[in-house]
Amino acid sequence: MPDLDRLSSLLVHQAEACGRLGSPMYEALLRRAAQQLAVTGPLRDVLAAHADAPGPAATGLRLLGTVHRLVLERRAGDLALYYPSVGGRFTLDAAWPALLDVLANHPAEVADGMRRPPQTNEVGRAAALVGGLLRVLRPDPMPLRLYELGASAGLNLRAEQFRYVSRSGVWGPSDSPVQLQAAWTGTSTPLGTAMQVVDRRGCDPDPLDPTSTEGRLVLTSYVWPDQPRRLERLRGALEIAARVPAEVTRQPAADFVARMHLLDDHVTVLWHSVMWQYLDADEQDVVTGQVRRMSQQASLGAPFVYLSLEPGRRADGVDHEFLVLVETWPVGERQVLGVAQPHGLPVQWEC
Numbered sequence: 483m484p485d486l487d488r489l490s491s492l493l494v495h496q497a498e499a500c501g502r503l504g505s506p507m508y509e510a511l512l513r514r515a516a517q518q519l520a521v522t523g524p525l526r527d528v529l530a531a532h533a534d535a536p537g538p539a540a541t542g543l544r545l546l547g548t549v550h551r552l553v554l555e556r557r558a559g560d561l562a563l564y565y566p567s568v569g570g571r572f573t574l575d576a577a578w579p580a581l582l583d584v585l586a587n588h589p590a591e592v593a594d595g596m597r598r599p600p601q602t603n604e605v606g607r608a609a610a611l612v613g614g615l616l617r618v619l620r621p622d623p624m625p626l627r628l629y630e631l632g633a634s635a636g637l638n639l640r641a642e643q644f645r646y647v648s649r650s651g652v653w654g655p656s657d658s659p660v661q662l663q664a665a666w667t668g669t670s671t672p673l674g675t676a677m678q679v680v681d682r683r684g685c686d687p688d689p690l691d692p693t694s695t696e697g698r699l700v701l702t703s704y705v706w707p708d709q710p711r712r713l714e715r716l717r718g719a720l721e722i723a724a725r726v727p728a729e730v731t732r733q734p735a736a737d738f739v740a741r742m743h744l745l746d747d748h749v750t751v752l753w754h755s756v757m758w759q760y761l762d763a764d765e766q767d768v769v770t771g772q773v774r775r776m777s778q779q780a781s782l783g784a785p786f787v788y789l790s791l792e793p794g795r796r797a798d799g800v801d802h803e804f805l806v807l808v809e810t811w812p813v814g815e816r817q818v819l820g821v822a823q824p825h826g827l828p829v830q831w832e833c
């Protein structure tokens with residue numbers, strides 16, 4: 483017998499998180515789903531099959547991502563009228579029966595979508611990565627080799643092609659299709675550095691191809707439909723990805739870093755955002771060991787930068803924050819540069 487009470491509390495938990503992260507639409511839909519689990523029908527049929535999935539499986543977000551995909555494919559009938567991502571206007575009481583119709587009319591697609599964990603690639607997190615890099619590079623750096631762990635679709639491997647706008651100034655091409663407004667607050671960012679990226683590579687066990695229709699659809703379906711700025715950033719980054727190549731290989735982080743090396747007359751940058759929690763302790767140790775190996779090879783002619791945006795605590799007992807951390811070799815020290823929001827913007831710089 484599936485434990486529907488447990489599932490209902492997980493849905494409420496996800497609803498609260500969506501509310502905190504700026505999606506009143508998903509908060510309302512997930513709260514309604516939690517209430518309606520007791521009612522016999524398509525919602526209960528779909529969710530009961532996943533009632534025992536662990537919390538991180540994000541059952542509610544899998545369901546809503548699957549439905550959003552059908553909306554984007556124009557296969558969801560009247561439900562599209564209530565989805566802002568396709569020009570609709572959300573009202574819970576009108577959307578709810580239309581959503582139940584979609585679940586009843588597309589059982590195979592819904593069952594298929596429920597098997598897939600939500601996968602995003604947050605363009606806003608580039609504000610933390612590029613802002614962090616600007617803090618540690620010399621004003622006239624050598625050409626950069628950019629490497630990313632858990633790169634998803636590799637959109638942030640093109641991060642120097644985005645425009646960063648803050649009260650203290652702007653950085654990046656003015657005509658970029660990605661305009662990150664109010665990207666940075668706090669300590670001012672050095673804006674005089676130009677970056678020439680000559681190599682862009684990443685890894686992910688489940689990479690998405692941002693130049694394919696399928697990849698674009700998957701990425702868009704997991705962005706919450708009432709978040710126009712996130713959708714706009716994604717669309718802009720997809721446009722850039724179509725003309726700026728970057729390679730994301732199907733590999734876990736440990737295998738990828740094991741093959742990395744530094745190169746003379748280049749700055750090698752290894753970065754990652756919101757992926758460390760997916761590595762088990764052994765894989766984290768391997769990656770840390772490989773970073774140490776490369777740090778020992780670094781020299782003034784082949785410097786190495788390790789930069790991350792990951793949730794963590796500065797000390798035991800204090801709250802989680804999304805910390806921007808950097809370490810540079812052969813000169814530098816490990817330091818917290820600032821704190822970002824879960825989807826990136828804004829980044830509050832501390833040094």
Ligand SMILES: C[S@@+](CC[C@H](N)C(=O)[O-])C[C@H]1O[C@@H](n2cnc3c(N)ncnc32)[C@H](O)[C@@H]1O
Nearest residue numbers: 602603604632634686688734735755756757760
């Ligand atoms: C929350 S997403 C973040 C994606 C991207 N870094 C961003 O910030 O938009 C986490 C990513 O980590 C990837 N991932 C999971 N296990 C991994 C592993 N062992 N090595 C590398 N990446 C992994 C997932 O496939 C997913 O693309």
